[in-house]
Amino acid sequence: MDVRAAACRVEAPASRPLDGTVVRASGDSVAVRVAASRLRALGCAIRTGGAPLPPDAPAGLLRVERAPWISGGHALPECRIGWSGPVAVPMAGERDVQAACGIMHVHGRATGGPRALRVDYASVCAGVLAAQAVTAGMLALLRGGTAVRAATSVAQAAALALTQYVAVATTDPGSGSSRPEPGAERTPPFRSAGGVRFEIETFRAESWLRFWTGLGAERSAIAAGWPPFQQRFATATCTLPPGLQAVAAAWDYPAVRRAAQAAGVGIVAVSDAGTPLPPPPASPWRLRPLPTAQATEEAPAPDGRPRTGDGPLAGIRVVESANRVQGPLSGHVLGLLGADVVRLEPPGGDPMRGVPPMAGEVSARFLALNRGKGAVEADLKSRAGRETALRLAASSDVFLQNWAPGRAARFALDAADLVAVQPRLVYAYAGGWAEVLPAPQPMGTDYLVQAHTGVAALLSPPGRPPAPTLMTITDVLGALISAEGVVAGLLGAGRTGAGVRVETALADAGRLLRDTHEVGDRTADATAPVVSDLAAMAADPAYAALFETDGAAVYSRAPWTFTRPSDHRREEP
Structure with missing residues (x-):
């Protein structure tokens, strides 16, 4: 029996696409706790405890134990979470990762020396990536593929968070000096x-x-x-x-x-750490079915290029119309999972392509977030540009955008417009504030979000006034949350046969960091060496598994490895 056909007959709300799934979460790190909470929000029943953690998963293990909506005796996905993962530098906690993977260095640039982030940032990112790996594995099964055993680590999450800084450092060694200019003040705030x-x-x-x-x-x-x-x-x-x-x-x-x-x-x-935020949405990704979509038991797959490639999202096609960090990094993460990503860019191309330092003919920062993607130029304010976008959407599974509020309606390219040409489309919006601030909202950018959500206050040492880190932490975490929502939306579309809207925001990253602030130990000193030169780190053979190069710059590799668990058999509870 076709797995997708069997699954589509099981009713599952778009907002909880993993309803009926049981996952065992072993371990007590921030990363595994975050992953378990994300999977629970998607509908999973979470069981804790079990056998001791294996040596290759010291930070936690997620294993799908039961998924009755998957037919047959298929092996089910799992994800192992390490600290150092494939890095040949021993790390045993968040502080070690921040020290050994460059986070302390980048966070400390603004004040002249390495400083630890006073939140478990790399662990939170790793938890989102782990939950995403499990969800992507279930999507692969739903689409008729085989189960995947995933592995990630807090160090790999840290490397992904710093990929644009590493790319710049390896093309412009003098960038990001950690010594403030004489007589200057560290401002803002x-x-x-x-x-x-x-x-x-x-x-x-x-x-x-x-x-x-x-x-x-x-x-x-x-x-x-x-x-x-x-x-x-x-x-x-x-x-x-x-x-x-x-x-x-x-x-x-x-x-x-x-x-x-x-x-x-x-x-x-700039808010205090205890300043209340509005109640969280029912779904962390605001997943909901598209109202104009017509559910079908087996909607046909989109026409277009052959579905080939590696990774659990192989064959998934994504159209991305986004700029700066959050949206492009979200699309990049989907590409690292195996999706085919095509960017919609303005006539002449994205201006960021020409921002120094250059890695060959293209900006190193741009490549850190966009390498491997295709590109189509279109003026979305014109009829011809809109028709180009509609044609791409009609042959794709996902449309991802981070336009300013109201722009989708002005382009006539909102969810209702695109679902008319692709009824099972996942329409994803990566915004800034969502419901956290009333309209009219200020610009939804990293440092404003840190300031308003109280993250800036969490980062400040006792007795010091709150100040956001100038490392783009909510941009990166917001991108991971956006990609996580897209994968969940694809799973929901696959189970219901209807299109799904996904809306995430940078403010969601701020909320998640606040929610996890009391978990974990941020007072212990790091035992790992403190990296003070990103280019030297990228060239160190001990870190070779974290990075790849195009000959002009160095970038982070995919933060997971996926293998087919030939020796892994389905375990009933």
Whole structure:
């Protein structure tokens, strides 16, 4: 009997595509706890305990024990979680990974020396990746493939989180200096006259100029401040002229906020760690069936190129229209799982392709997030561009975008438009705030989200004012959550025969880091060596399993390995 046909006859809500599945979660690390909570949200019943952890899974083991919606005697997926994984450097916890894999180095650049993130960031990322591996394995079975045994590690998660920094470091060895310039201040956050700390955001030099001019800053300070502010996402440093902080401190926060709104600059106050957030959504990925989709028992697979390739998502086709980090990295993760990803780019290509440093003819940072993808240029504001997008969607399984709110409707390329041409489409939106802030929302970018959700306060040592890390932690974790939602949406579409909408946000990353903050030990010193040079780390044979090169730059490899468990038999509870 065809596995997919049997599964489609089992009713499962799109928001809980793993209903009926039993997973045993062994171990007590942050990574396995996060993975178990994600699988539980997808509908799994989680059992804990069991046999001692195997030597190759010191951070945890996830094993699917039962899935009655899968026909026959198929072996079922599992995922083993390590600390150092394939790295030949002993690591026994989050602090070791942060030290040995470069997180302390990148986080500490803004203040002049390595610093540990005061959240279990790499472990949280590893937990999301582990849950994603199990879900992708179940999707492979649903689509008629074989089970996969996955392995990941906290070190591999850390390497993926730093891939853009490693790519830059290996093409431009002088980038990301960890020594602030003399006389400069580590800003933002800024501080108003009343003591309110705040973050600002803009991608436009004109808006930056209008904002500071409106507050009375000197033109020389405004001009000198723009390059480090603009480049802070790439460098993880931001040292600005002291005069800008002095100007901000002369105004109360309401006046600063009015100036920001008049200039088109995003602004949020930096929240305390205990500041409440709105209640979480019923589904962490806001999975829901597309209302205009017609469910069918066996909807035909999309027409198009042959379904070939490796990985549990082999044969899945993704159309991605996204920029910056979150959306492109989400598409990249899907590609690392085996999907065929095609980018929709504006005429002339994505401007990020030309941002230095270059790895050959293309930006190293761009390649860190987009290598291996195809590309089609289209002006989505035009009828011809919209028709191009519709044609691609009609022959694809996923449409992933991170456009500004309202842009999908203006393009006439919202979920309802695309499901009309592909009824089983997974329509994924990777946004900034979701329901965390009311409309009109400020720009949904990494540092604003850290500031508002309280993550910045979690990162600050006792007695120090809260400040976001300039390492793009919510961009990366938000991308992993987006890809996780896409895989869950594909599973839901496969079980119900209907299209699924997936909506995730950077604010979800902030919420997840807050929710896991009390778990784990962040006070112990690292026993692993502290990396202070990403290029040297990438060239070290001990780290060879983490990285790959195109000859011009170095990038992280896929954070999992997948094998067919020929010796793994289905274990009934």
